[in-house]
Amino acid sequence: MKQQQPIAVLGGGSFGTAIANLLAGNGHPVRHWMRDAEQAETMRSVRENPRYLKGVKIHANVEPVTDLAATLADCQLIFVALPSSALRAVLQPQAQALVGKLLVSTTKGVEPGTFKLMSQILEEIAPQARIGVLSGPNLAREVADQALTASVVASEDEALCRQVQAVLHGRTFRVYASADRFGVELGGALKNVYAIIAGMAAALGMGENTKSMLITRALAEMTRFAVKLGANPMTFLGLAGVGDLIVTCSSPKSRNYQVGFALGEGLSLEDAIGRLGEVAEGVNTLKVLKARSEELQVYMPLVTGLHAILFEGRTLTQVIELLMRAEPKTDVDFISPSGF
Numbered sequence: 001m002k003q004q005q006p007i008a009v010l011g012g013g014s015f016g017t018a019i020a021n022l023l024a025g026n027g028h029p030v031r032h033w034m035r036d037a038e039q040a041e042t043m044r045s046v047r048e049n050p051r052y053l054k055g056v057k058i059h060a061n062v063e064p065v066t067d068l069a070a071t072l073a074d075c076q077l078i079f080v081a082l083p084s085s086a087l088r089a090v091l092q093p094q095a096q097a098l099v100g101k102l103l104v105s106t107t108k109g110v111e112p113g114t115f116k117l118m119s120q121i122l123e124e125i126a127p128q129a130r131i132g133v134l135s136g137p138n139l140a141r142e143v144a145d146q147a148l149t150a151s152v153v154a155s156e157d158e159a160l161c162r163q164v165q166a167v168l169h170g171r172t173f174r175v176y177a178s179a180d181r182f183g184v185e186l187g188g189a190l191k192n193v194y195a196i197i198a199g200m201a202a203a204l205g206m207g208e209n210t211k212s213m214l215i216t217r218a219l220a221e222m223t224r225f226a227v228k229l230g231a232n233p234m235t236f237l238g239l240a241g242v243g244d245l246i247v248t249c250s251s252p253k254s255r256n257y258q259v260g261f262a263l264g265e266g267l268s269l270e271d272a273i274g275r276l277g278e279v280a281e282g283v284n285t286l287k288v289l290k291a292r293s294e295e296l297q298v299y300m301p302l303v304t305g306l307h308a309i310l311f312e313g314r315t316l317t318q319v320i321e322l323l324m325r326a327e328p329k330t331d332v333d334f335i336s337p338s339g340f
């Protein structure tokens, strides 16, 4: 009988582990690549990732590995679950091995300096690869615990979308397809910033009206920015836009929300990140988004306010005062700019 080709998952953190397990549970052999040999050995022997996904049993079809070149050589379909800060550095030296491969980024971040999204970096490193993204309301812990979940695979390459749907679809995980790779990926990166704000609001005991205002105005702000970049605003009404924004802004399981909550409790940014000990992409995204929104002259008061608190020494009270007293605006202005 012909042996099934393995699927690669790059990144030994919580999301890499959750995706590897999902694929394995669907009957696929998985090469789960991580840089840390000790972690791989632990995962091989105890069948758990105690540092990033404690209590979740690693499926027998998952093989934790540390040889990146061999992993890329053996696999055609490759899921990338590396932090945005590591993706280029890890994959650039492997450019030759990526020719003709199907690369699916699950990383939700933006590169400082270039403002490139992760699939755009993959495209630059490997112009002869086939590229897609997977994004949506997908907290790793819940995916791993088999909570009913939906996600979006986005690519101009329809066959890639169908293949990703086929390998991930299962009893607990539904995958929708989209041709709008840029919009889907941008939504996933931007929402992390607003989750920090939502976490702060929760720590301060703010009410339900406030939470709703924050999420809705965050969506307006994200969409305004996306439209300026030429993205389709309708994509933001889907799972990878409003769906991901809701889960990340309402769940204490979100690491970005946790950073915000710690800030709301009075911790410094450094201590909040230290206490988390995992990736919170929103902090870096905030810096690059603030700079880019100024260059493009897009009105983003929540981004400006959070940046002022984290990096310009403003107090939360000062920023709330400024936001609430700002000139009244038109609702849904990014769709009907001349509403009034």
Ligand SMILES: NC(=O)c1ccc[n+]([C@@H]2O[C@H](COP(=O)([O-])OP(=O)(O)OC[C@H]3O[C@@H](n4cnc5c(N)ncnc54)[C@H](O)[C@@H]3O)[C@@H](O)[C@H]2O)c1
Binding pocket: 011, 012, 013, 014, 015, 016, 034, 035, 036, 052, 081, 082, 083, 084, 086, 089, 090, 106, 107, 108, 109, 138, 139, 140, 141, 277, 278, 279, 281
């Ligand atoms: N965790 C989630 O719920 C979730 C869901 C969807 C998408 N994502 C995205 O997935 C990406 C990865 O996040 P995560 O949650 O798995 O992170 P994590 O904090 O759980 O783990 C990060 C992993 O990356 C590894 N790493 C760090 N630097 C590296 C390098 N230079 N080379 C190789 N490995 C390196 C660490 O060793 C660790 O294994 C992020 O962009 C995140 O936004 C996360």
Ligand SMILES: O=P(O)(O)OC[C@H](O)CO
Binding pocket: 108, 136, 137, 138, 139, 140, 192, 195, 244, 247, 248, 253, 254, 255, 256, 257, 279, 280, 281
């Ligand atoms: O834990 P966070 O804040 O990185 O969010 C995880 C996912 O992006 C939620 O979809």
